[in-house]
Amino acid sequence: MAAKKIVITIDGWSSCGKSTLAKRLAKELGYVYVDSGAMYRAITLYFIRADVDIHKKKEVVAALKDINLEFIFNEAAQRSEMYLNEENVEFVIRDLLIAEKVSDVAAIKEVREFAVAQQQKMGARKGIVMDGRDIGTVVFPHAELKIFMTADNAVRVERRFKELYAKNPNISIEEVKNNLEMRDYIDSHREISPLRKADDAVELDNTNLTEDGQFRKALEWALQAKKAKAH
Numbered sequence: 277m278a279a280k281k282i283v284i285t286i287d288g289w290s291s292c293g294k295s296t297l298a299k300r301l302a303k304e305l306g307y308v309y310v311d312s313g314a315m316y317r318a319i320t321l322y323f324i325r326a327d328v329d330i331h332k333k334k335e336v337v338a339a340l341k342d343i344n345l346e347f348i349f350n351e352a353a354q355r356s357e358m359y360l361n362e363e364n365v366e367f368v369i370r371d372l373l374i375a376e377k378v379s380d381v382a383a384i385k386e387v388r389e390f391a392v393a394q395q396q397k398m399g400a401r402k403g404i405v406m407d408g409r410d411i412g413t414v415v416f417p418h419a420e421l422k423i424f425m426t427a428d429n430a431v432r433v434e435r436r437f438k439e440l441y442a443k444n445p446n447i448s449i450e451e452v453k454n455n456l457e458m459r460d461y462i463d464s465h466r467e468i469s470p471l472r473k474a475d476d477a478v479e480l481d482n483t484n485l486t487e488d489g490q491f492r493k494a495l496e497w498a499l500q501a502k503k504a505k506a507h
């Protein structure tokens with residue numbers, strides 16, 4: 277009999293390495309990986325381009341009707357990439373300009389309803405690893421394995437800075453630090469689905485862990501959860 281598939285959620289602060297872990301776990305298990313943050317980033321990109329006033333509910337609702345989000349697997353890069361209305365936006369949504377606005381957009385009720393409905397559909401058949409901020413608490417509250425990731429602030433700033441500096445050498449560490457702190461604050465203090473650890477989530481602090489170390493730990497949890505499901 278084929279082993280039963282499970283849902284794995286990975287939530288946590290910005291730049292904790294959630295996507296690195298989620299991608300590797302999905303690959304190892306033969307599961308689909310979904311980067312839910314990319315969806316909020318793509319919506320933000322659309323709102324910026326269409327000059328949507330995010331404080332006007334009518335404008336937001338109308339704009340959402342014109343947004344089609346899709347993840348398409350890129351064979352050459354071996355990763356799924358975000359498409360906004362059939363345009364590949366995987367690269368542009370990683371820009372600091374988007375990072376500066378995305379938390380405010382992600383705090384809007386209608387935006388969350390729009391994204392969460394699509395995320396739940398993607399996980400309906402299980403066999404999925406999804407990372408974000410509310411995946412274990414709201415999107416898949418019955419997930420078989422929920423991981424909550426943390427890491428020291430200084431380590432997270434350093435990691436994000438390295439990532440962004442590779443694309444834009446004009447960026448300063450201060451800018452990155454301020455953006456990270458601002459996003460963490462908004463994401464964890466918003467009224468709707470704030471970032472918080474689900475009661476039944478296991479915490480993974482990777483401040484002093486290598487990528488391999490954290491992967492081994494998470495894989496062990498995943499295999500245990502799969503085994504428990506099979507019984």
Ligand code: DC
Pocket residue numbers: 290291312313314316317378379382383407408409410411459463
């Ligand atoms: O994971 P990320 O940095 O790409 O996410 C971008 C923003 O989207 C983040 O600041 C908060 C928001 N987000 C969210 O509110 N809920 C999610 N499930 C994923 C991301």
